[in-house]
Amino acid sequence: MDLFEAIKSRRSIRHYEPKSIPKETIMQILRLSLNAPSAGNRQPWRLHVVQNPAIRKQLSEAAGGQTLLLEAPWVICVIAVPDESASKYGERGRSLYCIQDTAALATYILLIARGFGLDTCWVGAFNEQKVGEILQLSANQRCVAMIPIGYAGEPRKDRGRKSLEEIAIFHE
Structure with missing residues (x-):
């Protein structure tokens, strides 16, 4: 599947x-x-790749039973x-850039998975402290997204998008 088709067909499953x-x-x-962009090429991310059903069950519980x-x-x-x-950008790096960078990485994962014909959903509603305990994260790490990857077990619904005219302000 080409990039444009992956972008057009991606849905939260x-x-x-x-x-x-x-x-x-x-x-x-x-x-x-890992080709996702990051401020200053710091790549301030880690990935926990979970297949283990017992750990997925714990993650589900930490996400309110999703x-x-x-x-x-x-x-x-x-x-x-x-x-x-933060080592390069101080507090702005700590509070903003690392979040932007991991969001870019998560977006790449969503689109690349779709390119392989797989489906995903960005899960952000979870108890961050519980997830940190489950994954045994250090105090200086935080889970910002969980992304299930699989084959859709439901129809891919188009939920509509705002038009470009509704959201874009051009300064020409």
Whole structure:
């Protein structure tokens, strides 16, 4: 699937088929995602790649029981490391750039997975402290997104988007 089709067909999928995905496919998605931009090329991120059903169950519980984290065969936890941005950019790096950078990485994962014909959902509603405990994150790391990856177990619905005219202000 080409990039434009991946962008146009990506949707947040909340139910997944019980179908496995080879680890090598996940590895390809993640290797490609590392091309995401980051301020000063700091790459202030880590990835926790979870296939283990017991850990996915704990992550689901930390996310208020969201079953998509149980159904999808893989969950990618995108972790920000604020100190890596702060080392070059100070407080702005710590509080803003590392979040922007990990958001770019998460977006790349979503689109690359779609390019492989897979489906995802950006999960941001979770208890960050509990997720940190489950993943045994250090005090200077924080999970900013969990991304289930699998095959859609529901129709891909177009929920509509605001028009360009509604959101863009041109300064020509």
